[in-house]
Amino acid sequence: MARYEIHGGNPLNGTVTISGAKNAAVAILPAALLVSGKCRIENVPDISDVRIMMDILEGVGAKILVSSDGTVEIDCSGVQCTRPDTELVRKMRASYYLMGALLGRFGKAHVALPGGCNFASRPIDQHIKGFLALGAEVDETAEYVALTPGEEGLRGNRISMDMASVGATVNIMLAATLIPGQTIIENAAKEPHIVDLANFLNTMGARITGAGTDTVKIRGVNALRGGTYAIIPDQIEAGTYMAAVTAAGGNVLVQNVIPKHMDCITSKLQEMGARVINYDDSIRIIRTGKLRQTTVKTRPYPGFPTDMQAQVCVCMALANGVSRLTESVYETRFFGYCTELESMGANIWINGKTALVTGVEKLYGSTVCAHDLRAGAALVIAGLAAEGTTYVEHIHFIERGYENLVEKLTALGANIRRLED
Numbered sequence: 001m002a003r004y005e006i007h008g009g010n011p012l013n014g015t016v017t018i019s020g021a022k023n024a025a026v027a028i029l030p031a032a033l034l035v036s037g038k039c040r041i042e043n044v045p046d047i048s049d050v051r052i053m054m055d056i057l058e059g060v061g062a063k064i065l066v067s068s069d070g071t072v073e074i075d076c077s078g079v080q081c082t083r084p085d086t087e088l089v090r091k092m093r094a095s096y097y098l099m100g101a102l103l104g105r106f107g108k109a110h111v112a113l114p115g116g117c118n119f120a121s122r123p124i125d126q127h128i129k130g131f132l133a134l135g136a137e138v139d140e141t142a143e144y145v146a147l148t149p150g151e152e153g154l155r156g157n158r159i160s161m162d163m164a165s166v167g168a169t170v171n172i173m174l175a176a177t178l179i180p181g182q183t184i185i186e187n188a189a190k191e192p193h194i195v196d197l198a199n200f201l202n203t204m205g206a207r208i209t210g211a212g213t214d215t216v217k218i219r220g221v222n223a224l225r226g227g228t229y230a231i232i233p234d235q236i237e238a239g240t241y242m243a244a245v246t247a248a249g250g251n252v253l254v255q256n257v258i259p260k261h262m263d264c265i266t267s268k269l270q271e272m273g274a275r276v277i278n279y280d281d282s283i284r285i286i287r288t289g290k291l292r293q294t295t296v297k298t299r300p301y302p303g304f305p306t307d308m309q310a311q312v313c314v315c316m317a318l319a320n321g322v323s324r325l326t327e328s329v330y331e332t333r334f335f336g337y338c339t340e341l342e343s344m345g346a347n348i349w350i351n352g353k354t355a356l357v358t359g360v361e362k363l364y365g366s367t368v369c370a371h372d373l374r375a376g377a378a379l380v381i382a383g384l385a386a387e388g389t390t391y392v393e394h395i396h397f398i399e400r401g402y403e404n405l406v407e408k409l410t411a412l413g414a415n416i417r418r419l420e421d
Contacts, residue, residue: 004392025045038073038075104179157184159184272292310337325357340366341378
């Protein structure tokens with residue numbers, strides 16, 4: 001089993017280049033199923049979730065060519081299968097986007113329920129609500145979801161979401177792109193990767209407006225053509241490196257970012273004592289002094305992202321005073337990684353959806369276990385800041401979402417290596 005060995009205590013200095021956004025890539029790749037022609041997708045991150053998604057698409061008949069520069073050429077014109085491989089689907093959460101893409105392309109789909117990180121119960125009831133509103137018949141079991149056209153066929157409709165669900169917003173957009181009429185999603189999610197998906201689809205000939213607001217309108221078109229599109233930089237990867245500098249100290253230029261996407265993260269790290277300088281497509285982060293306590297509550301975009309909760313908790317663990325961290329998206333997300341941080345000397349008290357983090361002078365190396373993607377990244381940050389040696393196990397979770405993590409951190413002066421037992 002692979003693990004990371006980290007000898008902590010080295011400040012991070014230099015330049016790191018951020019990869020394409022994981023959450024955008026795993027939505028845009030299945031969106032290629034809707035395109036009649038060849039898509040050239042640039043800035044695709046080389047991470048396990050992306051590789052699994054491409055395996056799934058090849059399994060249903062897509063032709064895919066991957067270049068070393070992060071460019072993927074994908075031709076789904078010959079796809080006929082609407083039942084993707086069950087075992088592959090169960091390896092990742094975002095495989096549920098195949099439901100909307102296949103429904104939109106073929107009017108039917110049979111997709112196993114997804115896997116991925118199990119830090120919380122994440123039902124797909126809002127996805128189902130959307131499919132039903134579009135005229136689909138839904139057969140949902142504990143193992144799969146089967147979608148077929150209803151008696152009146154598929155058609156556009158107005159859908160008011162009970163909550164701003166990223167996954168459901170994406171799935172409804174995918175399903176509605178090629179069906180007749182206009183679909184209006186109210187209370188839609190506004191995350192940057194929602195906008196990126198809409199921009200990709202529009203580049204291919206879709207008619208989508210309002211992405212990035214709480215009302216998205218999709219006017220169905222007859223077909224999408226091929227084209228070229230570049231995926232946006234990964235907001236959470238950038239935030240993770242910024243949190244690593246904040247925790248371990250140093251001076252790092254984070255390249256290939258959209259600074260506006262980082263505002264919610266930047267403001268909190270500045271409150272804690274980091275110095276942040278924004279440029280056109282990069283951010284410099286510097287931390288030399290002691291950190292200060294802060295208060296963070298996770299919220300849907302443009303609020304502080306739940307996917308940065310664990311990373312900022314490490315910074316809080318090393319700050320003066322008592323910080324308050326409230327999770328409003330996935331309430332069980334504290335459990336697992338907080339216990340691992342406590343084994344390294346952190347002082348964390350959890351009361352329901354809130355963690356009170358009392359700063360300590362130092363963290364100490366330990367053997368810890370990643371329970372999910374972002375929790376694993378937090379443990380790497382803790383290891384970088386800690387005194388002594390840290391071993392992070394179950395790193396397959398981390399490699400779902402971070403491209404060349406060891407190489408990038410090593411280039412910044414970290415003492416980290418990947419071990420194969």
